[in-house]
Amino acid sequence: MNLTLHVWRQSGPRDAGRHERYEASDISEQMSFLELLDVVNERLTNEGKEPIAFEHDCREGICGSCGMMINGVPHGPKTLTTACQLHMRSFSDGDEIWIEPWRATAFPVLKDLVVDRSGFDRIIESGGYISVRTGSAPDGNAVPIRKEDADAAFDAATCIGCGACVAACPNASAMLFTAAKVTHLAKVPQGQTQRWDRVLSMVDAHDSEGFGNCTNHGACQEACPKGISIDYIAHLNRDLIKATLTAKPDVSGKNA
Amino acid sequence: MRRVVTLYRTTVGKKVLMALSGVVLFGFIFAHMLGNLKMLAPATDGHFAMDVYAEFLREVGYPLVPHGGVLWTARLVLLVSVGIHVLSAVQLARLSRAARPSGYAKEDSLSLSYASQTMRWGGVILLLFVIYHILHFTTGQVHSSFVSGAVHQNYVSAFQSPLIFLVYFVAQTALCLHLYHGVWSFFQTLGLSHPKYNHLRRPFAAGFAFTVYIGFLTPPTLVMTGVIF
Numbered sequence: 001m002n003l004t005l006h007v008w009r010q011s012g013p014r015d016a017g018r019h020e021r022y023e024a025s026d027i028s029e030q031m032s033f034l035e036l037l038d039v040v041n042e043r044l045t046n047e048g049k050e051p052i053a054f055e056h057d058c059r060e061g062i063c064g065s066c067g068m069m070i071n072g073v074p075h076g077p078k079t080l081t082t083a084c085q086l087h088m089r090s091f092s093d094g095d096e097i098w099i100e101p102w103r104a105t106a107f108p109v110l111k112d113l114v115v116d117r118s119g120f121d122r123i124i125e126s127g128g129y130i131s132v133r134t135g136s137a138p139d140g141n142a143v144p145i146r147k148e149d150a151d152a153a154f155d156a157a158t159c160i161g162c163g164a165c166v167a168a169c170p171n172a173s174a175m176l177f178t179a180a181k182v183t184h185l186a187k188v189p190q191g192q193t194q195r196w197d198r199v200l201s202m203v204d205a206h207d208s209e210g211f212g213n214c215t216n217h218g219a220c221q222e223a224c225p226k227g228i229s230i231d232y233i234a235h236l237n238r239d240l241i242k243a244t245l246t247a248k249p250d251v252s253g254k255n256a
Numbered sequence: 257m258r259r260v261v262t263l264y265r266t267t268v269g270k271k272v273l274m275a276l277s278g279v280v281l282f283g284f285i286f287a288h289m290l291g292n293l294k295m296l297a298p299a300t301d302g303h304f305a306m307d308v309y310a311e312f313l314r315e316v317g318y319p320l321v322p323h324g325g326v327l328w329t330a331r332l333v334l335l336v337s338v339g340i341h342v343l344s345a346v347q348l349a350r351l352s353r354a355a356r357p358s359g360y361a362k363e364d365s366l367s368l369s370y371a372s373q374t375m376r377w378g379g380v381i382l383l384l385f386v387i388y389h390i391l392h393f394t395t396g397q398v399h400s401s402f403v404s405g406a407v408h409q410n411y412v413s414a415f416q417s418p419l420i421f422l423v424y425f426v427a428q429t430a431l432c433l434h435l436y437h438g439v440w441s442f443f444q445t446l447g448l449s450h451p452k453y454n455h456l457r458r459p460f461a462a463g464f465a466f467t468v469y470i471g472f473l474t475p476p477t478l479v480m481t482g483v484i485f
Contacts, residue, residue, distance in 0.1 A: 006361070019361060072364030098362035105355050168366055170373075171352035173267075203266045212355030213267035213348045215375065216441040219366040231449050237268055238447025244263040 001027050001093035005040065007052055008100045010109050017109065019098070029089040033076060034059060034066060036088055053112040061085040061225065064160030067167065068113045069100040074164035074223040082162065082225045102163050104172035106210040119209040120161045123178055126205035130185060131193040149187045156184035158226040168223035171212030176220040178206045179236035180228050186239055196243035203240055267351060268445075270344045275445040277340040278438055282464070284334055285431070289468050295411060295475035295484055304408035342383065349376055371437040378430045385427040415479035428472050435465035 003024045010017030024040050031039070034056050041051035057065040061082040068083055070076035076086045091097065099113065107115040145153075157180070165176035182199050185191030191198070214233055221230045263269035291313075297305035317326040371378075388398065393410060396402030401413045414420050439461035443449065449457075478484045 008361075069360055069362075072360050072362040073366065098360075100360055100362070103356060103358055103360060105357060170356065170368065172356035173352075200262060203268055204262070207265075207267050210355055212352040213271060215348070215352070215372065216437070216444045217368050217372045219368055222366040230444065231451075231454060234444050234447045234449030236447075237272075237445055238449070240263065240266070240268050241272060241447060244269075 001029060001088065001091070001095075003027055003036075003091065003094070004096045006096065006098045007112070008109075009052070009112055010101075011050075012111060013108055019100075027088055029087065029091075031088045032059070032084055033070065033086040033088065034084045053110075053114050055114050056084060059084040062160060064162035067102055067115075067162040067164055069098070069102065069167060071098050074102070074167040075162075075225050079222070080225055080227050082160075085225075102167040104163075104166050104211065106172065106174070107163060107166060115163070117161070117163050119211070120163065120174070120177060122209060123174070123202055123205045124161075124181060126201045127181060127185070127198045128194055128201065130190050132190050143189050145188055153184045153187035156180040156187065156228065156232055159184075159224075159228055160226060162225060164223040164225060165220035165228075166211065168219040169212065169214075170217060170219065171215055173214045173220075174206055174209070174211040175214035175233050175236065176224060176228060176230065178202055179230075179232040182239065183232045183235045186235070195239070196247065199236060199239040199243050203236070267348065270348055271445045273340050274344040274348070275442045277337040277344070278442055280333065280337040281341065282435070282439065282442075284330075284337075285435070285468055286464075289471035292472060292475055295408070296478070306408040306411065307406065310405070310407040338383075338386070342379075345376065345379055369437065371433040374430075374433055375437055378434045381430045382427065382434060385423075385430070388423070389427075411475070412479050412485055415476040418480070421476055421480055424476055425473065428469055431472075432465045432469040435468060436461050439464050 005022040005024055006019045007022060008017060009020045022040055022044075024036060027036055027039065034054070037052055037054055044051045054068060055065040057063040059066070061084060064082075066083040067074060070083065070086070075081060075083045076090065078086050078090050101107075101109050101113045102115045102117075104115075106119045107117055109115050159177060159180035161177060163174075163177070166172050166174045169175075182202055185198065186195050216230070216233075218230055221228065263272070291309055294305045294309045299305060300308070313327050314324050321329075391398045392414065393399065393407075396404065396410070399410060399414060402410055415424075440457055443457045443461075475484065
């Protein structure tokens with residue numbers, strides 16, 4: 001199939017950037033979306049031009065590197081699919097495809113389609129550690145966890161930190177990401193000791209990174225390649241309110 | 257106190273204030289809608305039901321509280337709620353604009369509903385409407401034949417004009433959309449979420465918004481068509 005691509009080109013963080021048009025011919029529908037970009041890049045390299053920079057790593061939908069806006073939708077038109085797992089059979093011959101980087105103040109564009117997502121790392125870092133006994137591995141099922149809680153924690157933990165939620169949100173809010181990270185520990189016994197401090201620090205870190213606020217549109221859960229629900233955001237809100245209301249005053253010793 | 261300041265400093269805290277002031281306004285709007293249905297009730301002893309109700313609002317609680325005490329307390333609470341609601345909306349809108357200064361060349365609005373996308377401008381329309389509405393029916397400056405205390409008569413003479421009806425119709429439509437997203441957001445922001453009841457939140461928001469819409473627009477429609485006079 002033959003396609004017309006409009007790709008965002010930006011040589012570095014200080015460049016203003018612009019869309020450039022590329023014709024991609026003889027594209028197989030078996031190719032993944034990243035392979036389409038590989039083919040275009042190979043042609044650009046042969047012509048002595050700068051190839052399109054895009055992030056990629058595992059190419060099997062689990063690392064979260066390959067985020068890009070494809071026709072205004074994070075990771076493209078197929079739901080529950082990362083850009084690397086999107087195949088060209090989702091498009092038809094003659095299609096025009098607009099490819100852009102995530103747009104958010106907290107995700108500055110480094111080059112072309114690559115954005116700096118280290119804000120996510122700093123949010124995770126602010127969550128701190130969990131208090132568990134280290135050393136020899138604990139016996140299996142030594143800590144009982146209700147099936148529903150284990151499932152909910154696991155669903156939250158499927159977040160790959162790709163940034164699609166931020167890209168889709170009209171407010172560039174990272175609440176779905178933060179909520180997934182807060183909740184997957186809040187739902188299990190191992191996360192309880194630091195539960196209330198963790199939610200306060202992580203929301204604080206989220207805000208200081210310059211992510212926006214959640215206005216409950218729900219675009220993030222549509223965009224999320226792992227199908228994480230905004231019910232987790234409600235859970236984060238509940239934990240944050242509870243942490244604030246029940247926090248003990250800052251005193252130590254026998255008055256504590 | 258330290259933690260409350262921390263909560264307010266966060267975007268979530270500002271949203272909590274938005275939700276709490278919003279719920280005061282939901283309550284007011286529902287009560288106001290019920291009050292307006294007095295236009296449908298028959299007059300007793302030559303007194304319009306609406307006028308009797310208006311007198312009740314001024315006198316309720318007397319002699320425990322002074323004349324108009326409950327009314328003015330309610331007005332104060334509403335003014336503070338509107339103030340908090342608008343202030344947090346402005347702060348949050350500014351934060352959002354800073355977080356996403358440039359949009360996409362190709363937009364796809366995913367699951368964004370018309371109601372959720374129009375919260376900010378819809379809110380501005382509602383604020384302007386509330387100012388007009390107070391000047392219209394409470395203080396009377398913009399009412400062409402205002403008689404102080406004659407609520408029923410003021411109501412009827414206003415809605416005999418199709419233009420006034422249109423203004424209120426537009427405002428009620430804006431209110432209906434604002435309530436639909438607002439009521440659902442209220443549950444979400446305060447974390448009132450449970451797998452057993454989550455599927456009821458959207459229908460509840462829709463039902464509430466629609467009930468208020470119909471409740472507010474029924475009496476003016478009957479005035480327009482000459483059923484109430």
